[in-house]
Amino acid sequence: MKIAYKVWLENDGKAFGEGPFRLLQLTAQKGSLHQAAKSMEMSYQKAWVIIRNSEKRLGFPLLERKIGGVAGGGSKVTEEGREFMKIYGRFRKETEKKLNEVFQKYFG
């Protein structure tokens, strides 16, 4: 037996969770949302919708887009996005720790 969970932030609908977080991480790494989605085996359309919704519900842009140019374009995470990712990353780590502790206490 093991614990499983999903934790996310809501603001009039899903605002931010594991999906957007990993997409941003990979976008930062690869330089484009397209490649980020691809490496997660997610369709670009889905990735795009996820990011668009997150931005709408968080109220600030997560990606800085460039269309055309050297590699066709690309995206990088905004300053606000990077800051948010740091905080969310710590939040995520702590929820994981706490949940595992509670699981151990009752079912370990």
Next chain:
Amino acid sequence: MKIAYKVWLENDGKAFGEGPFRLLQLTAQKGSLHQAAKSMEMSYQKAWVIIRNSEKRLGFPLLERKIGGVAGGGSKVTEEGREFMKIYGRFRKETEKKLNEVFQKYFG
């Protein structure tokens, strides 16, 4: 902004979570899985599949069924089921508390 989450137990697939928990609570109250499902606005078939899967994955029966008889039959929660619900109930309450604390810490 608020936190949202789903926490459940796995054992070769979903074993137990909010759905089975509420179904068992209502079944204990109403005396039948049929009525429990109905009061959750869930189809009986879905409720039945949920309970069947939980039993398979937990490895012990949650319901004691009676087919036919006074009210057509009915179900009550087994002794093991009641014991498990108590533990899960405490687990559930504590995960809720911890998650809200962590949320407050980072986003409150």
Next chain:
DNA sequence: TACCGTTATCTATAGCAATAGATAACGGTT
């Protein structure tokens, strides 16, 4: 100027999960 891969969108299709609806067995009560 032609090219390339990206962003930004549509639309149509596929695939999966939920629901509806049906059927059978059952056994106290009346």
Next chain:
DNA sequence: AACCGTTATCTATTGCTATAGATAACGGTA
């Protein structure tokens, strides 16, 4: 013996989400 509402299952349909596939705009580079 007939009835009733439940458990236990099927099957067919519905509905939603994801995916596929297409199109356009864009702007450095060669």
